[in-house]
Amino acid sequence: MKGNTNKILVFSTAYYPFVGGAEVAIKEITDHLYKDFQFDLITARFDKNLPYVEKVGKVTVYRLGSGKPKLDKLLLPFRGAILAWKLTNKEKYYCLWAVMVTFGSGAGFILNICRKLSGKGRIPIVLTLQEGDSENHLQYKWAGLIALSWKLALRSTDLLTGISNFLIDRAKKNGYRGNAVLVPNGVDLSIFSQEIKDSVKKDLLIKLDKKPDDIFLVTAGRLTHKNAIDDVVSALVTLPKNVVFIVIGKGDEGVNLQAQARKLGVADRVKFLGFIPYEDIPKYFSISDIFIRPSRSEGFGNSFIEAMAAGLPVIATPVGGIVDFIDDCETGVFCSPDNPQSISKAVMTLSGDFNLKSKIIENAKNRVRERYGWDKIALEMKNVFDRLA
Incomplete structure (x- = not known):
């Protein structure tokens, strides 16, 4: 097909208004590349109040479903393929961009199967891996169906991009033999490197009741098992009582984490803030002392580089894509996975060594500016699309 x-x-x-690392990446890349490419996007509707078709930034978004999340997700590969068939007959796309091996991207692969069977010819597919799930999840979840979907998707991919070396290596271990390009996620430096007004900081300090000698640990992201928020809650038991944990985000583990904090007697030192608008997160970073997420698995971890851009020292685990941007005691401090004692040690190391903390903050800021601005990331993705043009 000549598109x-x-x-x-x-x-x-x-897709927006439902926001995670992958959705932010799509919007930032399409916002930066709108002069070079035109983008349409197929996604699940999830909410009956959302329009079926609308312009979001520079992208025309087509939403499918009745607004029932589980049903919309399960039917998306088939409804999406039908809509894509109609759109590709009308618009003549030269390239499909599948983001993650999941329900949405399944529509693109089904579309190409149908096109091949009908004699129309397949359209080249760029697959971007963003997954942060563990190897155990990939291999055994849903009786191995996720592992099977990975193998089938990789076999039908023309050009692969991964947000970390870890994910590219995972693809190769699962049978991918084609060209692969590292295109990490980025950070909006205008949001996360901005100076926060003293009046805004003062209001937040009062709101969160931060005392002069308090040390605020902060995390941001989904409250899921893989992000190991429970290990930080456990670590509070052995940390000084002036160490307080600020939790930004929602998720399936929220209720369990609150129960855990009560059971361990640290509920007064864990503040669950729930959902905070993306552009407001830097305000909370500005009155915090350490960003922490002792992940059990991680494809990349946008929140880490956002915290680094904001000038927060980071405590992380050396898993998945994290090792692409954190060097121990240079751009962050590592703790061990599933080890609250290691977390306590890392917190005390950072809070007790001013010179180390200052060095890490400066090095981390420089690394983010050099590698992870969206201007640079979008150009790298443009080069990927150009290879198929």
Whole structure:
């Protein structure tokens, strides 16, 4: 098929207003590349109050479903393929962009199967890996169906991008033999490197009741098992009582984490803030002392580089894609996975060594500025699309 040389059809299970690392990446890249490419996107509707079609930034978004999340997700590969068939007949896309191996991207692969069977010819697919799940989840969840979907998707991919070396290596271990390009996620430096007004900080200090000698640990992201928020709660038991944990985000583990904090007697030192708008997160970072997420698995970890850009020292685990941007005691401090005692030691190391903390903050800021601005990331993705043009 000879398509329009600047029109790309994107497949993503979720999209704005539902926001995670993958959704932020799609929006930032499409916002930066709108002069070079035209983007349409197929996604699940999830909420009956959302329009079926609308312009979000520079992307025309097509939402499918009745607004029932589970049903919309399960039917998305098939509904998405039907809509994509109609769109590709009308718009002549030269490239499909599948984001993650999931329900949304499945529509793109099914579309190509149908096109091949009908004699129309398949459209080249760029697959971007963003997954942060563990190897155990990949291999055994849903009786191995996730592992099977990975193998099938990788076999049908023309060009692979991964947000970390870890994910590219995982793809190769699962049978991918084609070209692969490292294109990490980025950070909006205008948001996370901005100076926060003293009046805003003062209001937050009062709101969160931060005392002069308090040390605020902060985390941001989904409250899931893989992010190991429970290990930080456990670590509070052995940390000084002036160490307080600020939790930004929602998720399935929220109720369990609150129960755990009560059971351990540290509920007064864990503040669950729930959902905070993306552009407001830097305000909370500005009155915190250490960013922490002792992940059990991680594809990349946008929140880490956002905290680094904001000038917060980071405590992390050397798992998955984290090792691409954190060097121990240079751009962050490592603790061990599933080890609250190691977390306590890392917190005390950072809070007790001013010179180390200052060095890490400066090095981390420089690394983010040099590698992870969206201007740079979008250009790298443009080069990927150009290879298929």
